[in-house]
Amino acid sequence: xxxxxxxxxxxxxxxxxxxxxxxxxxxxxxxxxxxxxxxxxxxxxxxxxxxxxxxxxxxxxxxxxxxxxxxxxxxxxxxxxxxxxxxxxxxxxxxxxxxxxxxxxxxxxxxxxxxxxxxxxxxxxxx
Amino acid sequence: xxxxxxxxxxxxxxxxxxxxxxxxxxxxxxxxxxxxxxxxxxxxxxxxxxxxxxxxxxxxxxxxxxxxxxxxxxxxxxxxxxxxxxxxxxxxxxxxxxxxxxxxxxxxxxxxxxxxxxxxxxxxxxxxxxxxxxxxxxxxxxxxxxxxxxxxxxxxxxxxxxxxxxxxxxxxxxxxxxxxxxxxxxxxxxxxxxxxxxxxxxxxxxxxxxxxxxxxxxxxxxxxxxxxxxxxxxxxxxxxxxx
Ligand code: SF4
Ligand code: SF4
Numbered sequence: 001x002x003x004x005x006x007x008x009x010x011x012x013x014x015x016x017x018x019x020x021x022x023x024x025x026x027x028x029x030x031x032x033x034x035x036x037x038x039x040x041x042x043x044x045x046x047x048x049x050x051x052x053x054x055x056x057x058x059x060x061x062x063x064x065x066x067x068x069x070x071x072x073x074x075x076x077x078x079x080x081x082x083x084x085x086x087x088x089x090x091x092x093x094x095x096x097x098x099x100x101x102x103x104x105x106x107x108x109x110x111x112x113x114x115x116x117x118x119x120x121x122x123x124x125x126x127x
Numbered sequence: 128x129x130x131x132x133x134x135x136x137x138x139x140x141x142x143x144x145x146x147x148x149x150x151x152x153x154x155x156x157x158x159x160x161x162x163x164x165x166x167x168x169x170x171x172x173x174x175x176x177x178x179x180x181x182x183x184x185x186x187x188x189x190x191x192x193x194x195x196x197x198x199x200x201x202x203x204x205x206x207x208x209x210x211x212x213x214x215x216x217x218x219x220x221x222x223x224x225x226x227x228x229x230x231x232x233x234x235x236x237x238x239x240x241x242x243x244x245x246x247x248x249x250x251x252x253x254x255x256x257x258x259x260x261x262x263x264x265x266x267x268x269x270x271x272x273x274x275x276x277x278x279x280x281x282x283x284x285x286x287x288x289x290x291x292x293x294x295x296x297x298x299x300x301x302x303x304x305x306x307x308x309x310x311x312x313x314x315x316x317x318x319x320x321x322x323x324x325x326x327x328x329x330x331x332x333x334x335x336x337x338x339x340x341x342x343x344x345x346x347x348x349x350x351x352x353x354x355x356x357x358x359x360x361x362x363x364x365x366x367x368x369x370x
Contacts, residue, residue, distance in 0.1 A: 061167075063262065064256065065168060065256075066168040066311070067165055067166070067167060068164070068312070068316075069165055070163070075295055117300030120291075121292075122295070
């Protein structure tokens with residue numbers, strides 16, 4: 001019985017850490033914003049749940065009405081949540097394994113199609 | 128996710144979030160932010176081009192094609208055959224059979240006022256903005272290519288291969304149709320299309336056709352100009368003089 005408890009507890013603890021780790025890869029700029037204590041997304045849970053709708057709404061505004069503000073633009077997401085490869089100074093694609101977008105989408109088992117057309121890395125000097 | 132979140136709370140939070148975005152974004156850059164309009168485009172404007180074929184040299188046209196490729200990121204499709212490769216803007220020679228006069232044209236999407244591509248599109252992906260710029264909403268495009276068949280100017284291309292490293296302002300992908308956007312991303316910032324900028328002479332003029340003080344409007348009042356296939360009554364936004 002005791003053994004089971006130990007196994008169970010260690011599993012529980014490791015899964016908690018795994019969970020935290022999963023979202024640790026926030027991306028360069030997002031991490032530095034978070035570290036500075038500034039609040040970018042007032043409620044990450046809303047963003048987590050609603051970002052498809054927010055992006056869809058924004059894409060129609062941009063494409064059909066020419067409103068090119070940064071709020072909820074995919075470019076904005078990518079530029080904050082991209083990571084740089086320190087050795088060659090190049091950005092990783094956000095849809096690559098272990099990067100911000102793909103990490104979470106993989107976890108919840110939802111495929112996404114943004115990046116068959118959209119650029120996956122930010123161009124430096126943007127935003 | 129807070130299950131008890133009601134609409135009002137949500138809006139409140141969204142407002143705060145928006146302010147947060149503004150503060151952070153303006154700290155990072157002021158230049159791009161200043162020129163961004165929050166007001167939808169209207170039909171008070173109609174963007175157009177006037178191409179003077181007498182002034183436009185062949186080198187100019189090559190320069191225009193090149194500028195378009197650089198700006199929008201097309202032309203490096205290695206796995207497509209010659210007939211599959213995209214061509215947003217083309218060099219065209221037209222010859223008057225009687226006099227043998229050869230004119231060189233740059234032909235791109237003519238941004239028709241009555242666009243057949245929009246008429247035939249089953250998904251509303253082909254669309255015309257209020258200011259006359261005709262675009263493909265690739266989110267909705269199913270790649271049926273009806274629009275390519277319907278366009279009298281052969282202005283549209285289909286992407287046949289998986290692409291990478293697109294321009295950040297120009298998403299492009301396999302299975303969707305694309306065409307000249309009149310550099311809408313630049314126009315919305317108050318700039319001129321890349322092809323227009325690449326020509327040193329006044330051979331290509333860009334502007335608001337409705338604005339009586341604009342160079343394009345004033346020039347169109349004095350010179351003789353034509354629309355290609357004017358018989359189709361599409362009222363194109365791209366006009367030509369000297370042919
Ligand atoms: S030129 Fe062709 S693609 Fe452009 S608006 Fe006219 S019909 Fe549509
Ligand atoms: S190919 Fe795309 S844009 Fe063209 S008609 Fe079909 S759905 Fe519409």
